[in-house]
């Protein structure tokens with residue numbers, strides 16, 4: 001809570017294979033200091049009847065006791081039909097609600113920029129896993145997860161390690177804790193993995209993420225190519241067969257490795273370095289959807305704070321041609337879900353916090 005470049009450069013550091021070590025609408029959840037209200041916009045769908053106004057949260061601070069919604073404008077005559085914007089959490093927020101209605105100009109009122117933390121919505125009925133990272137003591141590995149740190153499920157995982165993935169009571173969306181991923185070493189992963197139910201071919205994932213390093217809208221450096229926050233993995237304890245979401249050449253996007261996947265990136269080069277982005281040090285709601293119900297038409301979609309930021313629905317959405325085994329690029333990927341941080345960019349170090357993960361067969365939502 002993301003230009004044009006040379007098209008066929010290697011997706012990764014040419015000296016490093018990926019698998020080789022050497023290497024809530026805006027739902028920021030804030031805690032602490034007061035946040036600022038967001039601006040709501042009002043639009044008229046016709047000149048005579050309906051006014052709708054949708055609150056859009058803008059940037060937020062980390063904290064918020066009380067955000068106030070700003071006034072919308074330009075309500076027109078007619079029936080107010082506004083949608084209350086989410087003043088979720090943090091100090092963000094407010095938003096506009098109803099274009100009011102009578103006779104003359106409609107009005108838009110600032111919505112609730114409530115200072116209290118808004119808990120995420122309950123998981124949908126077909127959710128099969130949720131973790132608010134409240135179980136276990138701060139500084140310990142979350143229960144039910146396997147670590148994948150320094151390319152090993154057996155690596156040390158303590159607060160003094162250069163890479164760790166541990167519960168943290170210093171920040172959270174829900175409750176008092178989140179999971180904190182810390183990485184300092186080049187290309188070294190600080191990650192947790194968890195098996196998916198056998199037979200999964202559609203996955204919706206919702207998680208709140210705060211990253212110290214901005215993701216998206218960054219000029220790709222050399223060898224900057226991709227950073228992973230969330231992934232699907234084909235084989236336990238193997239980072240060489242994955243579909244990843246994070247940053248790809250300075251833009252929010254996907255990267256994949258494995259047979260015929262060719263370290264492909266999405267978006268295409270024309271969008272490398274472009275927005276949207278994950279602003280740093282801010283909680284963002286990330287929603288991913290992966291569908292392989294028709295293996296000939298796999299799809300991956302990513303949304304941030306309720307806005308779709310990237311879709312891959314065709315092999316031509318990848319920046320390089322795929323091999324034969326890559327044509328059905330989601331085949332075999334639904335064995336594990338991976339959370340954390342791994343960077344093939346420069347600098348690679350980062351601190352990432354995540355909270356309120358839900359895995360489901362249907363959309364989950366942010367607020």
Ligand SMILES: [Ca+2]
Pocket residue numbers: 132133134172173174175176177178355356
């Ligand atoms: Ca929590």
